[in-house]
Amino acid sequence: MPELPEVETIRRGLLPHVVGKCIAEVVSRHPKVGQGRLEDLVGTTVTAIQRYGKLLVLECGELACAIHLKMTGQLIWWGGDGSLVMGGHPEEGYLQREPHKHTRLVFTFTDSGRLFFNDQRIFGTVRVLPVREVQKLAFVAGLGPEPEQLTAEYLIERLQARKGTVLKSFLLDQTEVAGLGNIYADETCFRAGVLPDRRSGTITPDEAKRLVRAAQETIHLALAHQGSSERDYRTAIGEKGTYLSVANVYRRTGQPCRTCGAPIQRVVVGGRSTHFCSSCQH
DNA sequence: CAGACTGTTTCGCA
DNA sequence: CTGCGAAACAGTCT
Numbered sequence: 001m002p003e004l005p006e007v008e009t010i011r012r013g014l015l016p017h018v019v020g021k022c023i024a025e026v027v028s029r030h031p032k033v034g035q036g037r038l039e040d041l042v043g044t045t046v047t048a049i050q051r052y053g054k055l056l057v058l059e060c061g062e063l064a065c066a067i068h069l070k071m072t073g074q075l076i077w078w079g080g081d082g083s084l085v086m087g088g089h090p091e092e093g094y095l096q097r098e099p100h101k102h103t104r105l106v107f108t109f110t111d112s113g114r115l116f117f118n119d120q121r122i123f124g125t126v127r128v129l130p131v132r133e134v135q136k137l138a139f140v141a142g143l144g145p146e147p148e149q150l151t152a153e154y155l156i157e158r159l160q161a162r163k164g165t166v167l168k169s170f171l172l173d174q175t176e177v178a179g180l181g182n183i184y185a186d187e188t189c190f191r192a193g194v195l196p197d198r199r200s201g202t203i204t205p206d207e208a209k210r211l212v213r214a215a216q217e218t219i220h221l222a223l224a225h226q227g228s229s230e231r232d233y234r235t236a237i238g239e240k241g242t243y244l245s246v247a248n249v250y251r252r253t254g255q256p257c258r259t260c261g262a263p264i265q266r267v268v269v270g271g272r273s274t275h276f277c278s279s280c281q282h
Numbered sequence: 283c284a285g286a287c288t289g290t291t292t293c294g295c296a
Numbered sequence: 297c298t299g300c301g302a303a304a305c306a307g308t309c310t
Binding site for chain 3: 032070074102119120121122123134163164166169231269270271
Binding site: 003004028054068069070071072121122123124125143172174181182219228230231232233273 | 286289290
């Protein structure tokens with residue numbers, strides 16, 4: 001579910017509420033959620049919150065709590081004074097004082113503030129490990145550059161190294177580019193004017209340059225909208241992201257292209273639902 | 283009721 | 297090593 005803009009939005013939303021707070025209790029409400037010694041977090045203070053691609057890491061002194069939301073994970077903060085921190089309007093299941101049936105983990109802080117890890121499909125992971133080990137995690141060590149740091153030279157080289165794979169699959173590969181997921185890969189391809197089912201090896205240097213800019217602009221715009229809420233995603237205070245209201249192709253099958261008016265097409269590429277404009281992308 | 287679909291990652295196989 | 301397809305799981309939609 002959450003891609004780079006969603007995870008970064010959650011990180012920014014959590015920062016003012018959680019950093020500097022001491023953890024009083026950690027309760028797992030599902031046997032498969034929580035790896036490592038969760039109880040060791042009790043008594044530690046959250047010193048920083050980092051993000052590596054789509055992985056969020058709460059740093060608690062010498063310990064780290066690495067959280068991956070996968071498809072349907074949420075991190076929702078509730079203020080400790082009994083008042084709802086959340087803005088916006090009440091909504092089914094989300095505004096009720098948690099935990100609810102999808103709440104898998106509850107962090108309670110010494111000031112009574114609470115952080116809920118909700119995850120309908122239970123693909124998400126929460127792992128406690130020494131903070132110095134985080135960089136060594138295969139997932140973290142293997143991450144490619146984020147769109148912000150992406151260069152045309154790097155992309156051209158990697159596209160050739162993976163010339164047999166389709167572009168969409170390449171863009172979703174976190175070891176090549178970190179942070180893109182199904183929504184922003186489609187949006188990036190549209191913005192660059194490139195068809196997502198092209199073989200990576202056929203992408204010209206000019207198209208690679210456009211892809212770099214397109215990825216950066218797409219992520220920037222998504223951050224400004226606090227991400228995309230298809231269904232489960234919420235910010236740290238329970239609000240939806242609004243990017244999909246300005247999306248060019250994602251989930252717009254049959255609707256007119258915002259640029260040329262032609263109907264948006266949907267196909268399956270690499271097993272993933274893929275959207276594009278056959279008139280604007282080549 | 284069956285089958286397709288869903289934002290991610292990892293694993294096994296060719 | 298590259299490149300697929302499936303699996304992990306639960307719920308919604310057609």
